[in-house]
Amino acid sequence: MGNIKADLKSALDCVLDFVAPRYCVCCGEVNPCGKYKYICPECEETIPPSNGAKCLVCAEIIGDASHANVIGCPHCRENPPHFGRSMASTVFGGAIRKLVTGLKYNSSVHYLSDITEFMRETPNLEAFLLDAVLVPVPLHYTRRLKRPYNQSELIANCLLKAFPKSNCIVAKLLKRTRHTETQTRLGKFERAKNMKNAFAYKQSIPISHTTRIVLVDDVMTTTATLSECANTLKKNGFTSIDAYAFSRRL
Template sequence: MISACHQCGEPIPPRSDDIQLCRHCQQSPPAFDRTHAAFAYTFPINQLIPAIKYNRRPEALGWLSLVFAQMLEDRIDSPPELLLPVPLHPWRALKRGFNQAGLIAGELGRHLRLPVHQGLIRKRRATASQAGLDRSTRSANLFGSFRLTGTIPAHVALIDDVMTTGSTAQELARLLKGAGAQRVEVWVLARTPTKG
């Protein structure tokens, strides 16, 4: 992404001043501190990621993750102590055959030489698919659906495939900060631009 909000990754027009936050983050800052997105969730990425997830083609995540890792090498000043993939509920992971966030985290960890913990965050209950839900419905859908299984370091990065409204990242950042994290970054392959 060429120009994006530093906090939520929302694509924004380039600015001549130092303010690199979207209007939403200026008015209501999220619990997470920074977002890095490799791509805007537009064509062809908005066709490729669903094809990977729903047609069981996880091998394509390798090259997308490599591009993302190379981008991150130039962007991150202070690397996180731990990469944490956004979990799927166990039955959804079993049905799909993989957790795309876990595969992305594994590739990023390997390329960037950062530790990954696949099981530190667990999805405690199945929730309705977030696709097609608005921001408030997404937040309500996720409330209380995650739990932690261990100690959280001070600086972590949440890894996911797509960020749409930021509701998942918000819920997880609140949980992580409540457990002692001081800085929570969000690293996603793609960020959905706001419609309108």
């Protein structure tokens, strides 16, 4: 039965490729048969490796795969974020950068299928998400009005799709209380300052304070945004808060 279903799916994919060809996000060539729908086999080479040893707090890669993971890199020890641990599925760069920026700025929601595939391939992510309430990082309404969606909410929904047995739910427990300057050109300390008190807790959603929260964002550059979200939830009585970003900018 499983084989018939798989055959039907690949037949349907062939028809779809004929009607609406899939183009590689990097080189723009038609990509009928890659592992990813929007990254051709050649451009897969541009995906930065994400299998090195990591800091389990901030998800930064601290060495190659022969090294052990650490709980807290020098930066995290000096300036610990308000969340406990974090995970990312990819390193920001090459084809991954194109997927993320296409989703964020060009409404390329069709990239979500590849984003979900990268999530499925992330070792230990399903266990990390088990029984958690996923809280997307909110956009301020002035920015939300300019975009058709909040990309962090879409990323959270992809996690549900990638791991249907993880028993997660998505709850929008946070809102942005003020518009924050775009972080792109800011350094580490300016980012933390820029984010201070930028979020508020939405009391109206009934979630037990003992629930484990996993904050969700598209990209983590420093820990500033996710840490400030965690701080807001902590101030409102939540005690177990971790974080996930689809991509880690190193």
